[in-house]
Amino acid sequence: MDAIRVRGSQKPLTGSVRISGAKNAALPILCATLLSDGASRLRNVPKLRDIETTAALLRFLGRDVKVDAPEVHVAAGADVRPEAPYELVKQMRASVLVLGPLVARFGRAKVSLPGGCAIGARPIDQHLKGLEAMGCTIKIERGYVIAEGPGGGGRLRGSEVYFDLPTVTGTENLMMAAALAKGRTTLVNCAREPEVEELGRILNKMGCEVSGAGTDVIHVTGSERGALEPFDHAIIPDRIEAGTYLVAACVNDGSDVVLQGVELGDLEALVLKMRAAGIKIEAEGQNVRVRRDGPLRPANVTTAPHPGFPTDMQAQFLMLMCLAKGESVISETIFENRFMHVPELQRMGASIVVRGNTAVVQGVPKLYGAQVMATDLRASASLVLAGLVAEDETEVRRVYHLDRGYEHMEEKLRGLGADIERVKGAFD
Numbered sequence: 001m002d003a004i005r006v007r008g009s010q011k012p013l014t015g016s017v018r019i020s021g022a023k024n025a026a027l028p029i030l031c032a033t034l035l036s037d038g039a040s041r042l043r044n045v046p047k048l049r050d051i052e053t054t055a056a057l058l059r060f061l062g063r064d065v066k067v068d069a070p071e072v073h074v075a076a077g078a079d080v081r082p083e084a085p086y087e088l089v090k091q092m093r094a095s096v097l098v099l100g101p102l103v104a105r106f107g108r109a110k111v112s113l114p115g116g117c118a119i120g121a122r123p124i125d126q127h128l129k130g131l132e133a134m135g136c137t138i139k140i141e142r143g144y145v146i147a148e149g150p151g152g153g154g155r156l157r158g159s160e161v162y163f164d165l166p167t168v169t170g171t172e173n174l175m176m177a178a179a180l181a182k183g184r185t186t187l188v189n190c191a192r193e194p195e196v197e198e199l200g201r202i203l204n205k206m207g208c209e210v211s212g213a214g215t216d217v218i219h220v221t222g223s224e225r226g227a228l229e230p231f232d233h234a235i236i237p238d239r240i241e242a243g244t245y246l247v248a249a250c251v252n253d254g255s256d257v258v259l260q261g262v263e264l265g266d267l268e269a270l271v272l273k274m275r276a277a278g279i280k281i282e283a284e285g286q287n288v289r290v291r292r293d294g295p296l297r298p299a300n301v302t303t304a305p306h307p308g309f310p311t312d313m314q315a316q317f318l319m320l321m322c323l324a325k326g327e328s329v330i331s332e333t334i335f336e337n338r339f340m341h342v343p344e345l346q347r348m349g350a351s352i353v354v355r356g357n358t359a360v361v362q363g364v365p366k367l368y369g370a371q372v373m374a375t376d377l378r379a380s381a382s383l384v385l386a387g388l389v390a391e392d393e394t395e396v397r398r399v400y401h402l403d404r405g406y407e408h409m410e411e412k413l414r415g416l417g418a419d420i421e422r423v424k425g426a427f428d
């Protein structure tokens with residue numbers, strides 16, 4: 001397995017970096033192609049392992065998929081096999097996003113339960129409850145969810161669903177299921193993430209009626225035509241990749257970086273917290289200039305569903321607060337096990353105490369390079385960012401986590417002047 005080697009320096013980062021398309025928008029949109037028969041084209045798709053995994057899953061299901069980054073073309077194949085096997089689902093939890101479209105389109109689906117993952121248990125009860133409300137029969141057999149439309153494979157019925165908590169992929173799965181259901185579906189207490197809004201735009205392009213995507217109540221009127229239209233669409237920029245580079249640009253004092261292709265409005269909570277920490281962030285159209293010229297102030301954050309502070313930025317922001325002058329309190333409310341970067345950052349000299357879902361961070365004058373282990377996607381990013389400022393060399397192992405969600409991270413950081421390289425080889 002590869003590792004990433006970073007030699008930290010006090011040298012500021014400068015220059016500009018282009019932000020890629022949003023992974024978490026591309027994944028549900030690729031799954032939405034199951035609702036149509038024609039040839040769809042998705043543009044601005046990031047070159048990532050999760051995209052390859054989704055392509056492999058769609059191929060397994062019988063679709064004809066060509067990945068030619070930054071474009072992906074999907075067309076209907078000869079036959080559909082509405083079954084997502086464990087081998088593919090275990091590589092990527094978002095594979096569960098095929099459940100809604102498969103059962104809506106083909107009347108049945110067999111999808112492996114994703115199981116737990118490094119950051120938490122992550123159940124899918126809300127997805128299943130919603131499908132049942134739409135007339136599905138759900139059985140769990142030998143680790144698989146087996147869903148069948150009403151009367152043994154019939155068309156789903158529009159319904160009213162209240163989510164007990166806002167879930168991003170749960171909201172997306174039920175929007176796609178409702179897209180071919182008979183009548184109108186109302187989803188209440190929905191996730192409001194920009195990626196959910198983007199899926200709403202796609203479903204409208206595909207010919208069903210969606211309103212309210214991006215708010216907590218979404219209405220979907222299913223198409224009467226049995227299948228939706230294909231589409232051609234360029235996906236929105238990745239707000240979490242953008243947020244990660246916002247933080248990267250602040251680890252070294254004196255940095256001055258322009259991020260190209262950013263929707264700053266999707267990052268308000270992070271931007272406000274970073275400004276409170278003393279960072280200068282200015283929008284210039286779809287470019288964002290970020291500068292640090294002085295010490296960092298501490299800041300407290302509590303993660304929350306959008307528009308709250310994103311859990312996917314917690315590890316990177318916590319790392320930044322390791323360098324602030326004073327104490328910051330970081331609370332994680334979305335996933336129960338999302339502080340795995342903490343022991344690794346401690347090995348680099350960070351001063352952090354975790355109690356339950358709260359980390360108390362005392363800023364230190366300096367971090368020190370070390371060999372560290374990536375544990376999940378965003379934790380990996382925080383370790384790379386720590387390496388940018390740490391004295392001497394940091395080696396981040398298990399970077400396959402990083403490759404799931406960051407396109408060419410080492411090349412992008414090198415473009416800003418960082419001393420970073422990928423080391424191919426047999427690291428465990």
Ligand code: EPU
Pocket residue numbers: 024027093094120121122123124125126127128165166167168169170191195311312334335336377378405
């Ligand atoms: N939850 C339930 N029951 C459900 C569904 C969710 O209890 O049926 C709980 C989860 O366990 C969690 C909370 O609800 O405590 C929110 O989870 P959510 O379902 O919103 O997460 P997700 O849809 O599985 C997406 C992103 C994650 C991101 C979270 C939160 C995709 C493909 N994944 O996951 O992204 O952290 O929303 O914003 O959109 C990442 O990109 O690194 C990543 C993990």
